[in-house]
Amino acid sequence: MRSAPEERAERERELERLEQELARGTGAAEELQEVLRARAEALREELWRDPTPWQIVQAARHPQRPKLADYLQRLFTDVVELHGDRLFADDPALFCGLGRFLGEPVAIVGHYKGKDTRENLHRRWGMPNPEGYRKAVRVMRLAEKRGLPVIALVDTPAAYPGIEAEERGQAEAIARSLLTMAQLRSPTVVAITGEGGSGGALAIAVGDRVLMMQYAIYSVISPEGCAAILWRDAARKEEAAAALKLTARDLYAFGVVDEVVPEPLGGAHLDPDAACSALRDALSRALAEVQALAAEERLARRYDKYRRMGRFGVAAPSPEPHTPGV
Amino acid sequence: MLNWLRRPKYESVERRDLPAGLWAKCPRCAQLVYRKELERNLKVCPKCGYHHRLSGPERLRLLVDDGTFEEWDADLRSEDPLGFPGYAERYREAVERTGRGEAVLTGRGRIAGVPAAVGVMDFDFLGGSMGSVVGEKVARLFERAVQLGLPVVTCSASGGARMQEGVLSLMQLAKTTAAVGRLHDAGLPFVSVLCDPTTGGTTASFAMLGDVHVAEPGALIGFAGARVIEQTIRQKLPEGFQSAEFLLQHGMVDLIVPRAELKDTVARLLRLLRCPEEADGA
Numbered sequence: 001m002r003s004a005p006e007e008r009a010e011r012e013r014e015l016e017r018l019e020q021e022l023a024r025g026t027g028a029a030e031e032l033q034e035v036l037r038a039r040a041e042a043l044r045e046e047l048w049r050d051p052t053p054w055q056i057v058q059a060a061r062h063p064q065r066p067k068l069a070d071y072l073q074r075l076f077t078d079v080v081e082l083h084g085d086r087l088f089a090d091d092p093a094l095f096c097g098l099g100r101f102l103g104e105p106v107a108i109v110g111h112y113k114g115k116d117t118r119e120n121l122h123r124r125w126g127m128p129n130p131e132g133y134r135k136a137v138r139v140m141r142l143a144e145k146r147g148l149p150v151i152a153l154v155d156t157p158a159a160y161p162g163i164e165a166e167e168r169g170q171a172e173a174i175a176r177s178l179l180t181m182a183q184l185r186s187p188t189v190v191a192i193t194g195e196g197g198s199g200g201a202l203a204i205a206v207g208d209r210v211l212m213m214q215y216a217i218y219s220v221i222s223p224e225g226c227a228a229i230l231w232r233d234a235a236r237k238e239e240a241a242a243a244l245k246l247t248a249r250d251l252y253a254f255g256v257v258d259e260v261v262p263e264p265l266g267g268a269h270l271d272p273d274a275a276c277s278a279l280r281d282a283l284s285r286a287l288a289e290v291q292a293l294a295a296e297e298r299l300a301r302r303y304d305k306y307r308r309m310g311r312f313g314v315a316a317p318s319p320e321p322h323t324p325g326v
Numbered sequence: 327m328l329n330w331l332r333r334p335k336y337e338s339v340e341r342r343d344l345p346a347g348l349w350a351k352c353p354r355c356a357q358l359v360y361r362k363e364l365e366r367n368l369k370v371c372p373k374c375g376y377h378h379r380l381s382g383p384e385r386l387r388l389l390v391d392d393g394t395f396e397e398w399d400a401d402l403r404s405e406d407p408l409g410f411p412g413y414a415e416r417y418r419e420a421v422e423r424t425g426r427g428e429a430v431l432t433g434r435g436r437i438a439g440v441p442a443a444v445g446v447m448d449f450d451f452l453g454g455s456m457g458s459v460v461g462e463k464v465a466r467l468f469e470r471a472v473q474l475g476l477p478v479v480t481c482s483a484s485g486g487a488r489m490q491e492g493v494l495s496l497m498q499l500a501k502t503t504a505a506v507g508r509l510h511d512a513g514l515p516f517v518s519v520l521c522d523p524t525t526g527g528t529t530a531s532f533a534m535l536g537d538v539h540v541a542e543p544g545a546l547i548g549f550a551g552a553r554v555i556e557q558t559i560r561q562k563l564p565e566g567f568q569s570a571e572f573l574l575q576h577g578m579v580d581l582i583v584p585r586a587e588l589k590d591t592v593a594r595l596l597r598l599l600r601c602p603e604e605a606d607g608a
Contacts, residue, residue: 169577171529178500218493220491256493311405312404
């Protein structure tokens, strides 16, 4: 008898094989392809009815998952990228610019993961250096000055861990961006579209509304990093993914995200048009809601929202101070 | 002699607690120091100047005038919102061992006569990590300071966000930062003292948003962990990387102050920033 997880893993492998074959074009007769497609559909249905956290991690990191470039193309018009932090350099890992969302001018900030290795080498896999965050602060301040809303699209493994990043104050750059977003008078709507990798993600993810795609992840540490710390074994990443409660459903339950944006069964990469369309609708609704508020009211609510985050208790009053080791 | 040879290697680099007994071995110069002398010297090695880590209460004794500290929010206790493996046990162990409820102590007190809202972190308590309670206490510290018109002084010593509370810990970065913003809006000063070590989410939130950044000599201060950086760039890190001196050189801290001068320096800064002294009995 095989265990349920083994059987599940086997079906996952079968689905992966089928998807690859179908994508390649099997060369088989149309009827046979039809059979294969039906089998893939049935497997997907079964596997994604109740996906494991690790399945979701894989969908969030899927190489074909829609990236910032796809969203820029499908959700915005008139896009003008703005470069440089005016202090040191431009950071291609963090896109900043202006554009129109449903016809209205907005400022856009977002992590830029590339489509292939060449682009990723240039964009540093969407892992910003301090310059990226300082550029984002500059562009958000411009939005504030001109009364534009800010739309932030989050998809990064982490802020870049490098020597130069530390030399130029990665921590300060992230902290400053957090402070800017907490106080910005502009309406801000954030969407976690792929990987929300800790402080490097949060730095541009403080907003009046935070949306999260159904199969995106958002966590204080990667499952691999967590497993390495907890069990000194990065291979136990699947257990760590479950322990970290990093799925959209978990985050919604914790009150960390305001809305979960549905994705096509199995992930946004299987139907990018449908995924983009769902995100457009959710962004547009969220933006309309927060734009309807006066700036002071919006800022007060934003503060209260973050102020309430976290879970803790209060100790029963003890008559005597506790003595350690007794 | 043979005993000495057989001694496990890690002892020489262990820098957390001083071993029990009359003598303490300095982790930097490896010299044996009479423990009482070390205590008298504010836990700074008299031979090489190494600043041993201080617990929260030790830090308070160093910084705040005797008998003036009034603690806030001591009754907040962490829960285990994720049901994270081993967290409840580790938390209980930390509470029992330290006799404290969390990794930060907050309250008001006088620093060489100048009233301030003070927060000191405790690396000894789960690595000084910031979970929901630490974030809440720090946020309340800044909010109360605004209500009372007090400056804020924090002494950070923290490995960053607490993994065991997952994304809720991450949100404490946003929460504490927003609270710092209210202090700035109120025109009140914030002196951030960066102690060994201050890394990760603590550095990337309130600790790096001070009006003045003071660091202790040799303190490790940074965002990413050294091992993560080495694995990413596949090269050895330069000597002194992420040290207080490195940060001073790169413009991230204003001054490095030896422990014996910390209290007077912080008080002088506060007075220069027009924070009034308070007479006894006021």
